[in-house]
Amino acid sequence: MGRDPLIGLVGKPSSGKSTMLNSLTDATAKTGAFPFTTIDPNKATGYLQIDCACARFSKQELCRPNYGSCKAGKRYVPVMLLDVAGLVPGAHEGRGLGNKFLDDLRHADALIHVVDVSGSTDAEGKATAGYDSLHDVEWLRGEIMRWIEGNLKIKWGSIKRRHVSTKSTAVDTLQNQFSGYGSTATVVQRCLDRIKLTEPLENWNNATIERVVGSFVDVKFPTILALNKIDHPDSDRCIYRINHTYPFKDQIVLTSAISEVFIRKLVKQGFVHYEDGGSDVITREDDERELYNLKQMDERLSAKVENLRDSLFYRWPGTGVIKALQAAAKTLQLIPVFSVRNIHNFTNSNTDDAVFKDCVLVKRGTQVGDVVRRIMGDIPIAFVEGLGGIRVAKADVVSEGKNDILCFKIGH
DSSP, X not given: OOSOOEEEEEOSTTSSHHHHHHHHBSOOOOOOSSTTSOOSOEEEEEEEEEEOGGGGGTOGGGBOOSSSEEETTEEEEEEEXXXXXXXXXXXXXXXXXXXXXXXXXXXXXXXXXXXXXXXXXXXXXXXXXXXXXXXXXXXXXXXXXXXXXXXXXXXXXXXXXXXXXXXXXXXXXHHHHHGGGTOOHHHHHHHHHHTTOOSOGGGOOHHHHHHHHHHHHHHHSOEEEEEEOTTSTTHHHHHHHHHHHOOOGGGEEEOOHHHHHHHHHHHHTTSOBOOTTOSOXXXXXXXXXXXXXXXXXXXXXXXXXXXXXIIIITTSSSOOHHHHHHHHHHHTTEEEEEEESOTTTOBSOSSOOOBOOEEEEEETTOBHHHHHHHHHTTOOEEEEEOGGGOEEOTTOBOBTTBSOEEEEEEOO
């Protein structure tokens, strides 16, 4: 991944995608309880919470990032988010501007599928009662599959003839077709290995093409299910069904985006104290030692906070919003790499004592040389230093706690 990762927020209309975007970013996307509130894709900068390197060396008080922020060793690293307008069944055939929406998300590296588990909206985002949200999980993947599959099958005859005449490999032929979805040859190879396909491409039938496309969608668009609106009293039934149908628990996160937005508003107004990702809020009545200098709430606002506790915090471990973004980063195997000018004190200047000012997210296993090009571009680098001033080879790889703090020495 030679660029900043792009994580797409997808789902049907009125599932809470724009509210999720608001809760993850400083953006204010237009929101509303009706289909197609979002017509054009909204890109915004979200903030992924990670463990900052400053905590490893007890330098939290000196950590002042150039981008994002760091609070007591918890760093908020910028990541690009894309809120794609709501998909509806039949999107691959153009229903509800479906082709445009699908095209918008094609360069996403991972998806957060925001699923309304309240049962209060149907497949098209219209108000209802008792809807089974399991259907939303199933049809969205199908829409993406049928979109790619349709594009492939239309020209399959000419693809096959060219494949045979040029004596290409299956990977090269498919990459020519899938490059428009932001694919790479490595992704295509993984998708074929995943289904253990050895049959020559010229012999593939429709069933084989469908298997290949299904594998490609799973590899190219790893998806986190954000089961949203868990504060709704009828959410339990849908959560149970989805959890028992999909075994990959690390790809399912329970969320209440609207609660996160409400809490952040109260924090800004000085009424509550809230640790990001926490399991409750602290009000003035709770703050017996007066640590946070909180304002007194009136009865109406106090009732809303108690209702929030009843519907969310006493039932679930929190709003889950931060965990959804962390889960997407985990499925992409993203890790932070910190670049410094002085490898011994971790600063970027002789006159500024701030540490670990710069941080980028890269895929685990990325070579140091690729990190150099990502950060420094075409500037010639004589050598790279790691912790202790030890030189690091450009062929070495980065992982958590290994080659993730680097110093680049400019020169030929």
